[in-house]
Amino acid sequence: MPIRAVVFDFGGVLFDWNPDHLYRQLIPDAEERRRFLSEVCSPAWNLQQDAGRPIAEANAVLVAEHPQHAALIRAFYERWPETLAGLLPEGVALMERLEAAGMPLYGLTNWSAETFPYAWEHYPLLHRFRHIVVSGREKLIKPDPAIYRLLFQRMAQDLPALQPAELVFIDDSQKNADAASALGWHGIHHLDAQTTAARLHALGVDC
Known part of the structure; x- marks a missing residue:
């Protein structure tokens, strides 16, 4: 798929x-x-x-x-x-390659609702995501399956007939990546951009 x-x-x-x-x-x-x-x-x-x-x-x-x-x-x-301290260049480069290939990008982050606005204001990169679910705003937090389901519902409004197996989730926490996999997504535990890119290639993603 x-x-x-x-x-x-x-x-x-x-x-x-x-x-x-x-x-x-x-x-x-x-x-x-x-x-x-x-x-x-x-x-x-x-x-x-x-x-x-x-x-x-x-x-x-x-x-x-x-x-x-x-x-x-x-x-x-x-x-x-x-x-x-700023952005991680290799991770950003991976994101930009996906963006250039036309892949729809979304965000799912454990972040305080009171500090996220600072990042939103100072890092325009965030504005390039189609939708971002911020845990502090929703009062749900990874790895609770409910926060993944919430994002999925919102993504399905953009992507008709979306299936869990059509999604990749990249997280530096193993338990958070595993929670996505448990829902049928392709969870990738991010260790470095090169390894993550190899996993994406294996899934047929151009990056």
Whole structure:
């Protein structure tokens, strides 16, 4: 069955997002920084904002738990643009080859509804996707099958009689790629652009 559309995750595929970019300035000691970003402003804490929790509430909860780190906690979102180091050139080149070949492109991202507007304003590349589902806006989050189904419903409005096997989903998280595969999509765990391009070629996609 020919591929009719490719869906991109953003962080780790097209965008170089990492709290380390900011906290290297705030916590010079590598081990102390690692501990803070794993035990205080942890991935699990950040994921709750991606799932729709307001930033003000997230800060209040964490500052109450770790008052000694109040300034460092608030910096996570007050200085959030500094966690976004820009685009990943090889991933962008892959996207642009697909675009040049006429492949419809969509986005499915775990991203806070309050920080996504910054990226939308500063990175015009995002405007080239036909539709983007942002987890924080929908209050659904990968790998919950419901967020994939939501995007599929919206894509089907553009692509009549769309079938799951006609979709590729590229994500730097294995569990998120696997969740797409479980729904019948072709989930690709993105490790690097060259490997992903080879997987796409194997599926008959010109890139």
